[in-house]
Amino acid sequence: MVRVVLSNPMLAVTGTAKELDVVAANFRQLTLALIEQWPPLAELIDSSAVAIDGQIYQDAFAEPLQEQSEVFFMPRIEGG
Amino acid sequence: MAEAVDYKQIGTTPVRPDGFDKVTGRAQFGADVNLPNMIHGKVLRSPHAHARINSVDVSAALAMPGVYAAISAVDFPGGRMEGESDVSVDDVAQNVMARSKVLYHGHAVAAVAASTQRLAEQALQAIKVDYEVLEPVLDLVAAMDPAATLVNENNYTALAERPEQPSNIADVERLERGNLEEGFLAADVVVEREYKCPMAHQGYIEPHACVASIDERGRGTVWCSTQGHFQHRASTASMLGKNMADLKFVATEIGGGFGGKTVVYLEPLATLLSEKSGRPVKMAMSREEVFRATGPSSATVARVKVGLRKDGTITAAQSWIAFEAGAFAGSPHKPGAMCIYAPYDIENFLVETFDVLVNKPKVAAYRAPGAPQAMHAFECALDEAAQLLDMDPLDLRLVNAAEEGTRAPYGPKFPPIGFKACLQAAKAHPNYSKPVPAGAGRGVAVGFWFNAGMQSSAEVNINENGSVMIIEGSPDIGGSRASMCLMAAETLGVDYDDVRAQVGDTESTGFCNVTGGSRTTFATGMAVTQACEAVIADCKRRAAMTWGVDEDQVEWEDGQAIPGPGVNADVKPLTLAELARKAGRTGGPITARASLNAQGAGASFSVNFADLRVDRETGKVDVLSFTAIQDAGKAIHPAYVEGQIQGGAVQGIGWALNEEYIFDDNGVLENAGFLDYRIPVASDLPMIDTEIVEVANPSHPFGVRGVGETPIVAPLAVCANAVSRSLDMRITELPMSPPRLLDAIEG
Incomplete structure (x- = not known):
């Protein structure tokens, strides 16, 4: 099971605990599973960055996930 | 991993390739572009900070001889944003040209193009605008009151459930962990204060400037001073309802940006004026326009509470920070929330941040956007705690320092980071061992920035003589062409002098995100390195063909294909030139x-310390010494890294000591020029001593971490802590200008 930590705007959509366990072999599968359950998450996922096992991705798509992976949704990071 | 690698090119400091042109004046900046039949554009700006526009009549201006075009809001089709930014097109387009309301003093309401600049300025005076003046919203905290006058009647706080009433709060962020109540109960010492940072400008030397030449089909070229010509093309095309393929954007040399040149101001206006007039149009802002109408950083009010045990361990931290967004949503409050505690391993914390509309210029990115203000507050509170605990401020930070495996406040665990290495380097630095000069105070603070990757493209062409030409799409602000050449030379095994780099226009190279977020040396450097590796693979294939051997029997070393195991010993290496x-x-x-x-x-951390002394009679502050230590991962060109660290330190010192926007009660900026908005000059400063720490980023082929953002973060708190220790009283509001310090000294 992949441990997923939702951002606060996502929590407002799901109404669940901040942390969820999801079965997914890659990030694509994970997001599809989340969107299937909570369709409004699609827009929030699209506009978020994500950290997978500590590595921050601005545009993750099909990155592989391990059984004990941690996935954090977070605001996108820009800069000056 | 790139640690302990003996590089031949990387780590050297060759002369910058653009240096000669810049010191001789040959380099072409935005305003240096001139074309046949070119005319000049000027912008009519609002005299009010908040007003409804009843009508705009440009007919009298258009009737003047020598005036070729005049535009206002009705000439813009609007449209959806196609670029990389998540700022909505409506806001960006309305910032370029006001629609139904003007939202800050200096907001554009019309523009003209005429044969001369003087005539264009005269034509502006012929434009008639009927305003209904409204009460301006100027105070950050007062703007958050539900009863406050609204900057935008359609602004609803971005919550999952839309609030019933609009407000000036555009967005909120909240990060938390653990149990605050238990954390504060476990504390032996608690510091709680309110801190303020002013709105400050990036202070780039070159004002915004561009030239647009659009033909009768609506197609053409725009030359502009920009941090991202692809982004500028996308914004302009979207705003004007054009196909971006119809516009070629050329990035000229740039005289500074620091985040302020990641958004469009003049380019859509010049494009539209050129299309309407049938002539090339040049537009260049005055310094006053730069101050009044382009994006500064956010002013902030921060309320911080931190609890610590006697041994210095932080038991709990709580912060509330309001960020001024200016007239449109989009302050960097989220990165501020994510940065404030990032250097530390804290069990119990809460940070709430707010994006607040006011009738002031729309803020733009400024080096590590959001981090300097947020970390100023927390780093000052920690310094006060260190005094209360009678602890060395570096030791206090070492007790709490994040390291590899620490869970960052924004969620993930840190990969290898160099924060502790920076703290240890600071403790061991000879400047830290020196006694604090009489009457001075020593300030210590740390900085952090995530750094970014994002999209980049690069092409590497081998000339007929074996020299190397790189074409990439990241405007060179801080010396990236030299860094690209060094990485290419290292990868290919050739001399630096045989490599050239050019920033291609939007038709000459693949898409690149803006030069910002400290991403260019990291991301575009990766693209250059990958392209060079592809060149090597191709060269090995060609050598194998020449020698009649298999490709895997060819190796590449020192810029030449050499025969590998199993190849006839008589075979001579083939150089890249051959x-x-x-x-x-x-x-x-x-x-x-x-x-x-x-x-x-890879995230970058810094540790700064400095000795400052206050003249108690005048309130003037002297910076006696300043030492900046930062983890660069691997310094590709150490002199440029040092320059980034020094430049960021100086900008932070300016923000701390003197720089601020001063508005009157009507929202008119009173110090829109470098005489009254005082940035530091060389005579104000000591040499900024630097030390580069190198803890390699394992995700980059050479271990690079971005370096451009982090240097501005720590100096605000460094200066505040030094001045506070010097005066033996806590100074919590920036800038610490002479009048403000005299008020504090006189009680």
Whole structure:
């Protein structure tokens, strides 16, 4: 099971605990599973960055996930 | 991993390739572009900070001889944003040209193009605008009151459930962990204060400038001073309802940006004026326009509470920070929330941040956007705690320092980071061992920035003589062309002097995100490295063909193909130059390209300390010494890294000591020029001593971490802590200008 930590705007959509366990072999599968359950998450996922096992991705798509992976949704990071 | 690698090119400090042109005046900046039949554009700006526009009549201006075009809001089709930014097009477009309301003093309401600048300025005076003046919203905290006058009647706080009433709060962020109540109960010492940072400008030397030349089909070229010509093209095309393929954007040399040149101001206006007039149009802002109408950083009010045990361990931290967004949503409050505690391993914390509309210019990115203000507050509170605990401020930070495996406040665990290495370097630095000069105070603070990767493209062409030409799409602000050449030379095994780099226009190279977020050396450097690796693979194939051996029997070393195991010992190596000369026989020109979305940008930490002394009679502050230590991962060109660290330190010192926007009660900026808005000059400063720490970023082929953002973060708190210790009283509001310090001294 992949441990997923939702951002606060996502929590407002799901109404669940901040942390969820999801079965997914890659990030694509994970997001599809989340969107299937909570369709409004699609827009929030699209506009978020994500950290997978500590590595921050601005545009993750099909990155592989391990059984004990941690996935954090977070605001996108820009800069000056 | 790139640690302990003996590089031949990387880590050297060759003369910058653009240096000669810049010191001789040959370099072409935005306003240096001139075309036949070119005319000049000027912008009519609002005299009010908040007003409804009843009508705009440009007919009298258009009737003047020598005036070729005049535009206002009705000439813009609007449209959806197609670029990379998540700022909505409506806001960006309305910032370029006001629609139904003007939202800050200096907001554009019309523009003209005429044969001379003087005539264009006269034509502006002929434009008639009917305003209904409204009460301006100027105070950050008062703007958050539900009863406050609204900057935008359609602004609803971005919550999952839309609030019933609009407000000036556009967005909120909240990060938390653990149990605050228990954390504060466990504390032996608690510090709680309110801190303020002013709105400050990036202070780039070159004002915004562009030239647009659009033909009768609506197609053409725009030359502009920009941090991202692809982004500028997308914004302009979207705003004008054009196909971006109809516009070519050329990035000229740039005289500073620091985040302020990541958004469009003049380019859509010049494009529209050129299309309407049928002539090339040049537009260049005055310094006053730069101050009044382009994006500064956010002013902030921060309320911080931190609890610590006697041994210095932080038991709990709580922060509330309001960020001024200016007239449109989009302050960097989220990165501020994510940065404030990032250097530390804290069990119990809460940070709430707010994006607040006021009738002031829309803020733009400024080096590590959001981090300097947020970390100023927390780093000052920690310094006060260190005094209360009678602890060395570096030791206090070492007790709490994040390291590899620490869970960052924004969620993930840190990969290898260099924060502790920076703290230890600071403790060991000879400047830290020196006694604090009489009457002075020593300030210590730390900085952090995530750094970014994002999309980059690069092409590497091998010339017929074996020299190397790089074409990439990241405007060179801080010396990136030299860094690209060094990485290419290192990868290919050739001399730096045989490599050139050019920033291609939007038709000459693949898409690149803006030069910002400290991403260019990291991400575009990865693209250059990958393209060079593809060149090597191609050269090995050609050498194998020449020698009649398998490709895997060819190796590449020191810029030449050499025979590997199993190849006849009589075979002589083939240099890149020899392979290039015979390229026609082995498949044609040697060229390769790479495009990527770079991941794995390594976070960068810094530790700064400085000695400052206050003249108690005048309130003037002297910076006696300043030492900046930062983890660069691997410094590709150490002199440029040092320059980034020094430049960021100086900008932070300016923000701390003197820089601020001063508005009157009507929202009119009173110090829109460098005489009254005082940035530091060389005579104000000591040499900024630097030390580069290198803890390699394992995600980059050479270990690079971005370096441009982090240096501005710590100096605000460094200066505040030094002045506070010097005066033996806590100074919590920036800038610490002479009048403010005199008020504090006199009680």
